[in-house]
Amino acid sequence: MSVDGPTRTFRRQGRVVVVGASLAGLRAAETLREEGFTGALTMIGDEPHGPYDRPPLSKQVLLGKTPADGTALPRRRAIDAEWRLGVAATGLDLTEKRVRLADGQEVGFDRLLIATGTRARPWPRDAEADLDGVFVLRTSDDAARLDQRLAARPRRVLVIGAGFTGSEVASACRERGLEVTVAERGPAPLVGALGGVIGAIAAELQREHGVDLRCCITVTALEGDPAGRLRRAHLSDGTALDVDVAVIALGAMRNTEWLAGSGLGAGPRGVACDAGCRAFDVHGIVTDDIFVAGDVARSPHPLFGYQFLSLEHWGNAVAQAETAAHNMISAGPDRRPHLWVPAFWSAQFGVNIKSVGVPPMGEEIAVTQGSLAEHRFAAAYGFQGRVIAAVSFDHARWIDFYRERIESAAPFPPDFTGVDRPPGGVRPVPADFPDPALPTHGPTVTLSGYSPSDRRVTFTPARA
Amino acid sequence: MTSGTLLHQITDYANRADPYPLYAELRRTPVARQDDGVYTVSTYWEINSLLHDPRLSSDARNRVPLADGSLSPDPEEDAALPPSFIRLDPPEHDRMRRLATRPFGPPNCPRRIHDMRGELARMVSDLIDGFEGREQADIVDDFAYPFPVMVICNLLGVPHQDETRFHGWADTIVSALDPSPAEGAAERQRVAQQARTELGRYLAGLIEEHRRTPGHDMLSALATDHGPDGRMSQLELITTAVLLLIAGHETTVNLIANGALTLLRHPEVLGRLREDPDLAVPLVEELLRYEPPVQLLPQRTALADVDVAGTLIPKGSPIWLMLASGNRDPRRFPDADRFDPGRRDNQHLGFGSGIHYCFGAPLARLEAQIALTELARRLVNPRLVEDPPPYRQNPVLRGPRHLPVSFDGLTA
Numbered sequence: 001m002s003v004d005g006p007t008r009t010f011r012r013q014g015r016v017v018v019v020g021a022s023l024a025g026l027r028a029a030e031t032l033r034e035e036g037f038t039g040a041l042t043m044i045g046d047e048p049h050g051p052y053d054r055p056p057l058s059k060q061v062l063l064g065k066t067p068a069d070g071t072a073l074p075r076r077r078a079i080d081a082e083w084r085l086g087v088a089a090t091g092l093d094l095t096e097k098r099v100r101l102a103d104g105q106e107v108g109f110d111r112l113l114i115a116t117g118t119r120a121r122p123w124p125r126d127a128e129a130d131l132d133g134v135f136v137l138r139t140s141d142d143a144a145r146l147d148q149r150l151a152a153r154p155r156r157v158l159v160i161g162a163g164f165t166g167s168e169v170a171s172a173c174r175e176r177g178l179e180v181t182v183a184e185r186g187p188a189p190l191v192g193a194l195g196g197v198i199g200a201i202a203a204e205l206q207r208e209h210g211v212d213l214r215c216c217i218t219v220t221a222l223e224g225d226p227a228g229r230l231r232r233a234h235l236s237d238g239t240a241l242d243v244d245v246a247v248i249a250l251g252a253m254r255n256t257e258w259l260a261g262s263g264l265g266a267g268p269r270g271v272a273c274d275a276g277c278r279a280f281d282v283h284g285i286v287t288d289d290i291f292v293a294g295d296v297a298r299s300p301h302p303l304f305g306y307q308f309l310s311l312e313h314w315g316n317a318v319a320q321a322e323t324a325a326h327n328m329i330s331a332g333p334d335r336r337p338h339l340w341v342p343a344f345w346s347a348q349f350g351v352n353i354k355s356v357g358v359p360p361m362g363e364e365i366a367v368t369q370g371s372l373a374e375h376r377f378a379a380a381y382g383f384q385g386r387v388i389a390a391v392s393f394d395h396a397r398w399i400d401f402y403r404e405r406i407e408s409a410a411p412f413p414p415d416f417t418g419v420d421r422p423p424g425g426v427r428p429v430p431a432d433f434p435d436p437a438l439p440t441h442g443p444t445v446t447l448s449g450y451s452p453s454d455r456r457v458t459f460t461p462a463r464a
Numbered sequence: 465m466t467s468g469t470l471l472h473q474i475t476d477y478a479n480r481a482d483p484y485p486l487y488a489e490l491r492r493t494p495v496a497r498q499d500d501g502v503y504t505v506s507t508y509w510e511i512n513s514l515l516h517d518p519r520l521s522s523d524a525r526n527r528v529p530l531a532d533g534s535l536s537p538d539p540e541e542d543a544a545l546p547p548s549f550i551r552l553d554p555p556e557h558d559r560m561r562r563l564a565t566r567p568f569g570p571p572n573c574p575r576r577i578h579d580m581r582g583e584l585a586r587m588v589s590d591l592i593d594g595f596e597g598r599e600q601a602d603i604v605d606d607f608a609y610p611f612p613v614m615v616i617c618n619l620l621g622v623p624h625q626d627e628t629r630f631h632g633w634a635d636t637i638v639s640a641l642d643p644s645p646a647e648g649a650a651e652r653q654r655v656a657q658q659a660r661t662e663l664g665r666y667l668a669g670l671i672e673e674h675r676r677t678p679g680h681d682m683l684s685a686l687a688t689d690h691g692p693d694g695r696m697s698q699l700e701l702i703t704t705a706v707l708l709l710i711a712g713h714e715t716t717v718n719l720i721a722n723g724a725l726t727l728l729r730h731p732e733v734l735g736r737l738r739e740d741p742d743l744a745v746p747l748v749e750e751l752l753r754y755e756p757p758v759q760l761l762p763q764r765t766a767l768a769d770v771d772v773a774g775t776l777i778p779k780g781s782p783i784w785l786m787l788a789s790g791n792r793d794p795r796r797f798p799d800a801d802r803f804d805p806g807r808r809d810n811q812h813l814g815f816g817s818g819i820h821y822c823f824g825a826p827l828a829r830l831e832a833q834i835a836l837t838e839l840a841r842r843l844v845n846p847r848l849v850e851d852p853p854p855y856r857q858n859p860v861l862r863g864p865r866h867l868p869v870s871f872d873g874l875t876a
Binding site: 368369370371376378397398399400401404416417418419420 | 512513516517518519520521523553554555558767768779817818819821
């Protein structure tokens, strides 16, 4: 009762502020209400729009199949919140428990959820970034502008960066019948996320679909005409390309600047938090009223050696928001850890790509089903003798099996005999990540508990 | 009681009307080895994970012969026709299913099912109009059977007037799916294979006609279409057509009949559906959980030793996935034996999961939604004449054989 009392009072009449009105913020708000929070709820978002879904922006929206303003997130329930949209949070006072807003106002809270996500990394030189024809793709406004420009049929589109966003943009351009050049600093598309073996397949896909793919190359300058319109791009191999449109797809930056000086452990890699989504302060002391979820969060994961993982995954945003919201209104023993196994998907060049686990931790990769040559396969990544991740191309229905392999630390190379064995047998090869940066291995951890919705960690000390 | 006798009780016709208490008992041993070497898996998470496990094969050719073959029938074995994709593993399965999907669903035909809405509603109205002037109808013979048959005929391009011809063959083939040990099981298999061959011959003739003069139906598309995977061979086409024709209606009949029965047993839900047709969507999902038309999948084989919930299933063992039992697993669904159309997080196993996930699911859903909504709306004061009604023999495709319902008239 002594523990429960304050929690119960807070549930009834506390004040929760959610900064970030996108996927994680919305799902957290819904979970708060779902689980019986009846206090005051304020949603703060820097975009003027209500919460919308981003995955379609680089797919259906760029194909002209869905309007950019047609991806509003479905609501699971009414959340009865005060919305402060179109106004960014600019500061946080931990002592007074107040969020400062760009319009000069302040909002007080008892508990705060930080879900400010990421933004597109801009082209580094402002003058070039400002040229008419240079785009990024993160928001629905970005997608609307780019879709409009693609509909005007530019002669050639340059996509800078061949990660998932860049590759999806290139795919959409080809589907619209536009000429497209992709410039990638690394040796292959998707190489940072999935490694060189899969990157080589992604490169084949792009070239088969008519993309002018150029790897191991950077764009040194974007050149405009006197009217400020993009005309040409200069590449590090000394060549130049005439282009009307350039899409900057250089990854994302975490929106943590507004927390500078607040005393929270926030920086370019995100806001550090514990497994229960409680933010750390700069001293590494866990706060009890500040929670964090979604792309901006960095949390330790026992399956991956307690490394702090920051994930830009749709499913992570939802799961972490639900956990954070639950923990915000629960007394200590009722709180749960966020133990989501990282997973993401992409659709490009007619292929459905799905991944689970943390591929970049993988040292080796082994194709376990299907065939690389046909671009239809499942492959497992190995790390220190266990399965750490898996990826599938048009083989998504097997992904649950691989997630279970990861969760149970199944041995690598995979030892199972299954359907659809690859023609040459299962043979591990180096996964070929450009910068492995492998973590040290800690004690082993297993996930236990009957129901995946009720997970707990069992700690098993390392053998001497 | 040993679990072996428990499985025999489940397949025993005497328990057909309510096998759920037996499933509950079976779940006490999530993975149970039966007397004849069959492994039953009866709990939700275990079934679900095996449905995604590449170490399980659907291809009967991977099975080690049982001491007693009676519990392991496979009407597709040794038949003149090659196995349909439901009985194949990847990559052959994937190729066949991709080819079959091209004229049926996304990405090539994303609106095919949606665009059938009007046609389905008309068929349903016509059938219910046929109840005019009567005080009683058999919801199976007068409604739940003829409706899906008309639908699959139109979709495939099979003349509906041939129904009397293929009905007998379909019945024979489906009755051989019954894995219950019984007198004359071998004879039943032989007769079923013959029926499958005859149905195949009949469909081969149709396919030839459609090839010459293609229409907008699936058989025409399959016979003439040329996608990135090429085209099905003649034998593949026939075997797929047999599968789609049979699976296209033998399961939906039970979904609709089980649905009508469940609604009549829960008049308050029936009343809500009458007021709010939107309830049909979650209602059908709950039906698929609560009374799934496919109760179990008796046709998987372990390709390797597989450890499931602490039990090792040896390589070559036949595995039965007890879908209907998993659907009532209280560790997955709170209050699992309660019929609750408002249930959330209803990831039931009614259509299976994984690569063999029911091909016709979108169509079956729509058929059941429209059929049940119209029944609820138009029958005035409907009542069950018999409860439980007489059931079909088959424990795999479980549903009432007849469902006599009396009513006080029809609304327009």
